Amino acid sequence: MKTMRQKTPIKVLPRQAPLQTRGNSGNNLPSDPVQVYCRVRPLPCESDLSCLRVTAHNTVVLTPPEIAINFKISTLKETQYMFKHVFEASDTQHEVYSTVAQPLVEGLIRGKNGLLFTYGVTGSGKTYTMTGDIQHRGIMPRCLDALFRTIADYQAKKFIFKPDRLNGFDILSEADAMLERQAELHSRMNRMKRKDTDPEIASKASVEPSELSGVDEDNIYSVFITYVEVYNNCVYDLLEESSVHRTLQSKMVREDANHNMFVHGVTETEVKTMEEALEVFQIGQKRKRVGHTILNAESSRSHSVFTIRLVQAPIDNHGETVVQDRNAIIVSQLSLVDLAGSERTNRTGNTGQRLREAGNINNSLMTLRTCLEILRENQMTGNNKKVPYRESKVTHLFKNYFDGEGQVRMIVCVNPRAEDYDETAQVMKFAEMTQDVQIARPTPVKIDAGLTPGRRKANQLFKMAMNDIEKRHKDVPKIDVDLGLVYSLGPNFPEMKIDDPESNEIIQKLIKLLEMRIGKRKSLCEDFDARLDRFRMNMLRIEKENAAFKAENTSIKGVLSQSRQKIKAMENKIVIYESSIDDLNRRNRTLEERVRDLQTQLNQKTQQLNQKEMEKERQRKKYNSKIAVESEKMSRELELKLQQQKNKLQEEMRDKDERLRLVSEIIKGETPVKKVARSNSVDELATPVSSQTSAPPANGVLYTPRAARGIAVANPRHRRSRSTGERWLEHRAPNPVPLGTIFQPYYVSRKSVTKLNDARDVTNAKASKYCLISQDADTDGDVETKIFKGDVVPTSGGGAQVIFNDVEFLKQHSPTKSPISKKRPSSHLANSSINTPVVIDVQGTGSKGSAATEAQNRSEGKKPRL
Structure with missing residues (x-):
């Protein structure tokens, strides 16, 4: 038995999902x-x-x-x-x-x-x-x-x-x-x-x-x-x-x-x-x-x-x-x-x-x-x-x-x-x-399996027909039928026997069956003729289309030959253009490399500039903070100095009062003894008043009073300052005035210079202490010697800074000069010390506020900047 079969293989398209998320809020679907x-x-x-x-x-x-x-x-x-x-x-x-x-x-x-x-x-x-x-x-x-x-x-x-x-x-x-x-x-x-x-x-x-x-x-x-x-x-x-x-x-x-x-x-x-x-x-x-x-x-x-x-x-x-x-x-x-x-x-x-x-x-x-x-x-x-x-x-x-x-x-x-x-x-x-x-709106889903429509119904009709045939004719062998080519004139003739002259009914039935079959045959013939006419018309149409295709093919061939010639000419132009493009590409690559190099240099320069700016900003912040600190220190130092000066003035007033008392006692015929004067750096016993203002003693020997109780007596010939045994850098004037006193600084290890022209004299001397000795005359014409002492501290920038922490004064009065004013103490020596640290930063040669410049000013008789 043959059934309707498709000669082409079955092709099943992939199924679309019936419901998919498509973002209904923003689509353009109906x-x-x-x-x-x-x-x-x-x-x-x-x-x-x-x-x-x-x-x-x-x-x-x-x-x-x-x-x-x-x-x-x-x-x-x-x-x-x-x-x-x-x-x-x-x-x-x-x-x-x-x-x-x-x-x-x-x-x-x-x-x-x-x-x-x-x-x-x-x-x-x-x-x-x-x-x-x-x-x-x-x-x-x-x-x-x-x-x-x-x-x-x-x-x-x-x-x-x-x-x-x-x-x-x-x-x-x-x-x-x-x-x-x-x-x-x-x-x-x-x-x-x-x-x-x-x-x-x-x-x-x-x-x-x-x-x-x-x-x-x-x-x-x-x-x-x-x-x-x-x-x-x-x-x-x-x-x-x-x-x-x-x-x-x-x-x-x-x-x-x-x-x-x-x-x-x-x-x-x-x-x-x-x-x-x-x-x-x-x-x-x-x-x-x-x-x-x-x-x-x-x-x-x-x-x-x-x-x-x-x-x-x-x-x-x-x-x-x-x-x-x-x-x-x-x-x-x-x-x-x-x-x-x-x-x-x-x-x-x-x-x-x-x-x-x-x-x-x-x-x-x-x-x-x-x-x-x-x-x-x-x-x-x-x-x-x-x-x-x-x-x-x-x-x-x-x-x-x-x-x-x-x-x-x-x-x-x-x-x-x-x-x-x-x-x-x-x-x-x-x-x-x-x-x-x-x-x-949902889209209809249709699976195109490439199969002939109506195959289920055709299969059912075929089965029904074969079952009917098998029921009626059990001895009939299986029939292979191609359903697509079957033309049926109707059911088979029933078994009829005309053996009776009165069988008109059978004849009438037979006539009706024959008429039905003739009508069926006629309709099939008409259908066949119609199909044949349609086939002829299709053949004529195909012949016309074939002739038209041949003429079109000839024209297309002519156009194709012209197109080929054009293509050949275009190919020659393309070769020329490709060579020029290659040259341009090479030039372009060269320029791009040059641009990259320049860009790299620009980036490096920009980076260096940024680093310098950052360093400059960092130094500015550093100096600002340092200036603020120094300003605060200076303010504190000034306050301390004012307090010390105030104390000094009070001490001088007490000394004057004591001297007046001594003078009054001398006038009355008593032997005065000067009390101990206290200062910040030196403690010493007072000496008797000049012989011009007092009578000598009876035995002709100058009387020296006993020192006050509880104060050590200094050796008058071997007196030394408060200098330590470290390595010193001594800066003094080229031609100092001889003191002729016992007030002389003592150093274990030192290097003496008379002029500081370069900051490296301070930084490269391997000295940890600095000493500046200056001499000048006060308003009364007396020689005043000052010793400025400080510590040499290296800085992070490669220079050094001097921190002044001690100042010593020596005033020497002329013995042939008229009596001193009452405003000054009547003594040969007046020594004082100020323990206020002053910082002078040395950054390099010729820099503003350097230690060398400050030292040079002091050597020339100018006051140092504290």
Whole structure:
């Protein structure tokens, strides 16, 4: 037996992901707004007041009652809201399904994704709209019924498609699928049988025929369902196989390879009928968390998500088995979400666990509202503000719908009671805002396997014909038929025998069969002639096209020869240009190298300049800090010097008073003795007054009084200064005046110089002490000798600085001169010392304020700068 076969090999294109994140806030894809529908439930009691009325098929008006929270605060007015469609209390479940959910099921069959969720306050009819009750089916069972009615003749055997636990599917061979079916049958026999009837949903109620269009007859289909709930912002699998007493484990929301969000490890159950799907739904419904509140006796305390996943793949060229290629699989899904009701805790009176549940419900709904508001703002203003999908499991799970592509619809369920006005107003504002959010329009997914369309139907007809032939003619051998070349004149003639002259009926039947065959033959001949004419016309057209192509080919050859000549000339020019380009490139490289060298030199110069600037700034800061320190030292030294001078003046005043006392005693004939005069550096005994002012003693010997008690007597011939035994640099005048006294400095090791012209005389002398001796005359003409002593300290700049820490004075009076003034002490020697350190920094030869210049000034009789 031969069937229709494709001579070309099968070519399967890679599958596009049904739902991918494309950044809905900033793409240029065609988009549609979120379609929002409103459904008004009947009043629970006839005595209840209504705050809502329907004015048109898409408009409702909300009137604030007197019991509203803000009624007395401000004058509230009626508010009008417009939706895609408004379902009144008298509208049936079928009208809601056919208007809202039926297009989503058709899109599911065509490979598009859809999301439908109900939103409203507690007790507004969300669960009734989604699932229904025992008498009236809701949206979910009607979607399942329409889906299974449509794909009833094209379903695959069970376990042909198997979930891979990563939001994808694998294709099993027939043998592997058979093993899986046997294992499921064995496990089902070990489990307890469930009840056939369940009073919660009308699974066998008669409904209107709901078979849909859009099914591809050359594809094979399988349906998988998942059922999860989001409770306290945790995701739980309601179909997970577990014991009665075992609590459900929280699941994670992850992202698959195509950037689609899914619940990791969720149970995906394959179902073949609507009854089987509702049976699985009831298993999860019994595990769903519901609770009793003041507003609703059975209030949903979690968000439930019932997902229908349709898996389809093309069949092979024989029209029997699925193509064994995973890339040829198309997966589409429809998520039906029953959101928990938003409520105020002061109305429900919840406490404890119920209060915590209400808080999580309100937080998740607030996150949903925030995400949609930011998404709308991004689309309107062109911003790229981050949408907080991850703050709630509900928004995170359906991120791809809002940020990718798909069909999104919402049903706002409203309770028109006046007591629910405040919650209803918030719901209406959210619904009105949601209509402004744009969702990318889903692109149809079509797998081109390179196979002949209609192969399934042709295979079925062929099998039916062969079965009919085998039933009628059991002895007939197998016939190989090429279906593409069969022309049939109709069924074979029945066995007829004309052995009775009254067999007119048989003759009439035979005549009718012959007329039918003649008519069939005539129609076949006409079809053959028409095909022959079309073939001739095609041949003539091909001949004309061939002649035209030949003429065009000749002209093209002429153009080609000219083009070749031009190309040859261009090639010669190219050779010349390439040589010139090479020369230019060489010059360019030379110039670039020169530029690089100059740039390197410039960088080096700039770096050196920066270093010098940095060094200059560092030295400036250093000198500024040093000047500040020196200024502070000088101020302290000046204060100390003033204090010392003040003390000196006081001491001189005391000496004058003592001298006056001595003079008065001498005049009276007494022998005066001068008291000890104290100074900062030298302590010595006073000598008797000059012989010109006092009479000599009787024995002719000059009287020397005894030293005061407690003061050491100095050797008058071997008196020495306070110089130490270190290496000294002595700087004195070229021709000093001879002192003729015992006041002479004593050095262990010294180097004497008379002039300092270079700072290296100080820095290279290897001296640690410096001594400057200067002589000049005071205002009275007496010679005054000064010895300035200091320490030589090397500096970090390679120079040296002299720190003066001692000054000694020697005044010598002439004995032939008239008596000294009363303002000066009557003694041959007056020696003092100032222990105030003065710093002179030596930086180099010829520098301002150097030690050499200062020493030269002192040698020439100028006062040193202290």
